[in-house]
Amino acid sequence: MNTLKYQSQSVAKPYFTFALILFVGQIIFGLIMGLQYVVGDFLAGAIPFNVARMVHTNLLIVWLLFGFMGAAYYLIPEEAETELYSPKLAMILFWVFAAAGTLTVLGYLLVPYSTLAHITGNEYFPTMGREFLEMPTITKGGVVVVALGFLFNVGMTILRGRKTVINLVMITGLIGLAVFFLFSFYNPSNLALDKLFWWWVVHLWVEGVWELIMGAMLAFILVKVTGVDREVIEKWLYVIIAMALISGILGTGHHFYWLSTPEYWQWIGSIFSAIEPLPFFAMMLYAFNMVNRRRREHPNKAAVLWALGCAVMAFLGAGVWGFLHTLSPVNYYTHGTQITAAHGHMAFYGAYAMIVLTMISYAMPKLRGIGEASTNKAQVLEMWGFWLMTVAMVFITLFLTGAGILQVWLQRLPETGQAMSFMETQDKVAIFYWMREVSGVIFMIGLVVYLLNFCIDRKKAASS
Amino acid sequence: MSETFTKSMARNIYYGGSLFFLLIFLGLTMHTTREMPKTDHRENITPSVVRGKALWEENNCVGCHTLIGEGAYFAPELGNVFYRRGGGDSAAFRGFLNGWMAAQPLNVPGRRQMPQFHLTEQQVNDLADFLEWTAKIEVNQWPPNIEG
Ligand code: HEM
Ligand code: HEM
Ligand SMILES: [Fe+2]
Numbered sequence: 001m002n003t004l005k006y007q008s009q010s011v012a013k014p015y016f017t018f019a020l021i022l023f024v025g026q027i028i029f030g031l032i033m034g035l036q037y038v039v040g041d042f043l044a045g046a047i048p049f050n051v052a053r054m055v056h057t058n059l060l061i062v063w064l065l066f067g068f069m070g071a072a073y074y075l076i077p078e079e080a081e082t083e084l085y086s087p088k089l090a091m092i093l094f095w096v097f098a099a100a101g102t103l104t105v106l107g108y109l110l111v112p113y114s115t116l117a118h119i120t121g122n123e124y125f126p127t128m129g130r131e132f133l134e135m136p137t138i139t140k141g142g143v144v145v146v147a148l149g150f151l152f153n154v155g156m157t158i159l160r161g162r163k164t165v166i167n168l169v170m171i172t173g174l175i176g177l178a179v180f181f182l183f184s185f186y187n188p189s190n191l192a193l194d195k196l197f198w199w200w201v202v203h204l205w206v207e208g209v210w211e212l213i214m215g216a217m218l219a220f221i222l223v224k225v226t227g228v229d230r231e232v233i234e235k236w237l238y239v240i241i242a243m244a245l246i247s248g249i250l251g252t253g254h255h256f257y258w259l260s261t262p263e264y265w266q267w268i269g270s271i272f273s274a275i276e277p278l279p280f281f282a283m284m285l286y287a288f289n290m291v292n293r294r295r296r297e298h299p300n301k302a303a304v305l306w307a308l309g310c311a312v313m314a315f316l317g318a319g320v321w322g323f324l325h326t327l328s329p330v331n332y333y334t335h336g337t338q339i340t341a342a343h344g345h346m347a348f349y350g351a352y353a354m355i356v357l358t359m360i361s362y363a364m365p366k367l368r369g370i371g372e373a374s375t376n377k378a379q380v381l382e383m384w385g386f387w388l389m390t391v392a393m394v395f396i397t398l399f400l401t402g403a404g405i406l407q408v409w410l411q412r413l414p415e416t417g418q419a420m421s422f423m424e425t426q427d428k429v430a431i432f433y434w435m436r437e438v439s440g441v442i443f444m445i446g447l448v449v450y451l452l453n454f455c456i457d458r459k460k461a462a463s464s
Numbered sequence: 465m466s467e468t469f470t471k472s473m474a475r476n477i478y479y480g481g482s483l484f485f486l487l488i489f490l491g492l493t494m495h496t497t498r499e500m501p502k503t504d505h506r507e508n509i510t511p512s513v514v515r516g517k518a519l520w521e522e523n524n525c526v527g528c529h530t531l532i533g534e535g536a537y538f539a540p541e542l543g544n545v546f547y548r549r550g551g552g553d554s555a556a557f558r559g560f561l562n563g564w565m566a567a568q569p570l571n572v573p574g575r576r577q578m579p580q581f582h583l584t585e586q587q588v589n590d591l592a593d594f595l596e597w598t599a600k601i602e603v604n605q606w607p608p609n610i611e612g
Contacts, residue, residue, distance in 0.1 A: 033538075036538075036576065037538065037576075039574060040574055040575045040576030040577055041571075041573060041574060041575065041576075041577050044569065044577040044579075048527075048528075048577075048579045049527065049528050049536070049538050049539075049576070050524045050525075050526075050527025050528045050536065050579075051524075051527070053527050053528075053536055053538075054524065054527055113522065113523060113524045113527075114522045114523050114581070117521075117522040118522075122521075122522060123518070126518055126521060126522075128521055128522065128524075129520065129521025129522055129523070129524050129525075129526065130521060130526065131526050131527075131534060131535050131536070134524060134527070165471075165475075187521075189509060189513070189514040189517055190504060190506050190509060191504075191517060191531075191597075191598055191601070192500055192503075192504040192506075192601055193497070193500065193504075195532070195534065196493075196496070196497070196500075231471060234471055235469075235470070235471040235474050238471065238474035238475045238477070238478045239474050239477075239478075241478055242474065242477045242478035242481050242482065245478070245481065245482040245485065245486075246481040246482065246485050249482070249485045249486055249489045250485055250488065250489055250492075252489065256496070257604060257606070258532060258533055258603040258604055258606035259532070259603055260500055260503040260504040260601045260602055260603055261496050261499075261500065261503075262495070262496055262499050263604070264492075265496075266604075268492070332606060332608060333608060335533040335606065335607075336530040336533030336534060336535070336537065336541065337537065338537055340537070341537055411611050412607070412608050412609070412611075413608070414609065415609060416609040416610040416611070419609045419610070419611045420611065421540075421611050422539075422540035422541065422611060422612065423540065423576075426576075
């Protein structure tokens with residue numbers, strides 16, 4: 001049963017499928033690293049930790065980008081009430097991006113990083129070797145080309161059609177994503193300046209423009225699954241993104257505490273980033289509020305569960321765990337410890353992984369020709385996947401937080417001379433890393449269960 | 465939300481507020497980049513420090529270590545290793561680092577392993593100079609103690 005409003009929305013399907021494949025890769029490399037944390041020489045010759053980490057974090061970013069693009073191709077035509085400007089361009093860009101991404105990951109795995117840097121001419125335009133931005137300069141160029149083509153395509157679609165608030169917020173977020181990515185090309189030899197503008201990519205993404213993308217996606221889903229008046233949902237959306245940018249832009253200051261920067265950032269960073277949990281709190285209120293006021297029972301229960309779960313986990317991961325270490329006197333002791341890793345995990349999973357999974361949950365049955373929702377059996381499996389992954393992530397976060405608190409206690413708080421060394425501290429907290437790894441295995445099981453849900457309705461999808 | 469708070473009010477707060485704080489952020493960033501020369505000691509960035517930073521990047525050292533608290537949390541902080549292992553003395557630190565890089569991987573069973581990067585003595589010295597310069601950036605007294 002074809003329930004797509006616009007046939008060109010179907011280009012979203014390969015984007016979502018590829019995103020899920022990369023997600024699996026991300027978790028496999030997470031598990032490898034998790035084991036290397038406690039069995040240090042595990043695969044150390046074949047896949048050194050730094051290589052596994054690059055693969056883990058870059059796959060994360062790239063699968064989220066695939067997810068955002070798929071979401072845009074799905075929701076923008078529907079909101080604009082017109083076909084996508086060029087489905088063909090969308091498919092070409094899909095293959096370009098998929099090929100560039102695959103080649104880059106193979107490069108990480110097959111040759112030493114310095115060789116990859118050399119082959120790709122990093123010495124002529126050095127941008128590699130910085131956290132999250134490890135990809136070769138030419139890959140970064142490829143990303144820019146794909147982003148421009150993509151923005152042109154969805155931009156033209158919006159211009160041709162109805163200009164809803166959801167579409168305008170979505171495209172603003174996507175343009176912002178592309179614009180701030182340009183700072184990844186700026187790599188001065190002065191490390192202090194390098195770091196200052198590195199945060200323009202990393203922070204202004206996740207605590208700035210990505211929140212617009214997330215807000216727009218959540219609003220779209222809420223309009224669809226609750227049937228609540230669009231006016232109400234759009235008003236909330238404006239309030240949320242206003243809070244996000246008003247707090248998040250100056251909130252960048254929470255990364256300028258220890259960076260050869262003027263003292264005032266201690267105050268500005270602390271005050272504004274302390275407000276950053278608010279938009280996440282509002283998103284949670286709003287999601288529950290809209291679902292409670294729903295005018296229809298949407299048959300896709302799994303999508304509603306993802307939407308609510310996403311709002312809660314984003315608030316916990318970004319809001320609560322972010323606040324935990326954002327005030328400058330606290331950050332002085334926690335900066336760069338396992339507490340940071342704990343927060344990074346729950347925030348990325350809760351906000352961005354889950355919003356993409358929410359969108360996939362809502363759109364996939366339609367894209368696969370199953371109808372408004374998958375069968376009950378498939379949804380039950382999907383919800384098992386939801387709970388296993390989400391609960392596992394809560395435990396990963398708790399164990400890393402435990403490790404982090406002990407690390408601060410042993411290594412950071414005592415005076416020089418009394419403090420324990422880094423490596424010794426790591427040995428002392430190994431039990432937490434073991435438990436994190438066990439939770440990670442459960443996360444992986446959850447992911448497999450989640451993916452199995454796509455097999456259940458196979459026949460139904462094929463016969464449609 | 466009550467009816468007196470309308471969608472267009474929300475929209476105006478969004479546009480006005482974002483633009484206002486973006487402008488403040490740009491202004492403060494400009495001011496910050498003007499102040500930074502006083503504390504980052506860029507006058508001491510020699511060609512070997514520049515080469516050292518490139519080596520740091522092209523071997524992805526930040527994939528295991530933190531540098532001034534940013535990077536990976538698998539291996540020790542290196543923003544202050546010049547003081548921790550070199551005692552704040554350039555020659556001693558170069559000596560230490562050459563020995564250290566040559567000895568990798570240590571191959572202690574079960575211990576986290578640092579790879580062998582096959583660097584020349586000149587390259588290790590460049591890295592040492594980069595880490596020494598980094599250690600001397602004034603970063604508001606972080607880290608709390610020598611262990612980083
Ligand atoms: C969904 C939104 C968010 C995501 C995905 C996210 C993700 C991350 C990640 C990955 C890092 C580590 C960066 C690195 O490797 O150095 C980080 C650092 C940090 N985040 Fe967030 N974050 C989010 C929201 C927030 C919020 C709302 C706050 C404050 C309330 C916050 C406070 C911090 C702080 C203070 C650090 C620095 C930690 C340190 O000093 O080591 N984050 N975040
Ligand atoms: C099986 C589950 C997972 C395991 C065992 C795992 C393990 C790890 C490890 C060991 C690191 C490196 C920490 C370090 O630098 O020392 C890492 C980094 C990271 N992982 Fe995972 N991971 C898992 C799942 C995830 C998921 C589901 C997400 C997000 C959706 C994620 C996002 C990240 C991020 C953002 C970083 C960088 C953190 C930072 O810089 O602070 N991971 N992960
Ligand atoms: Fe931040």
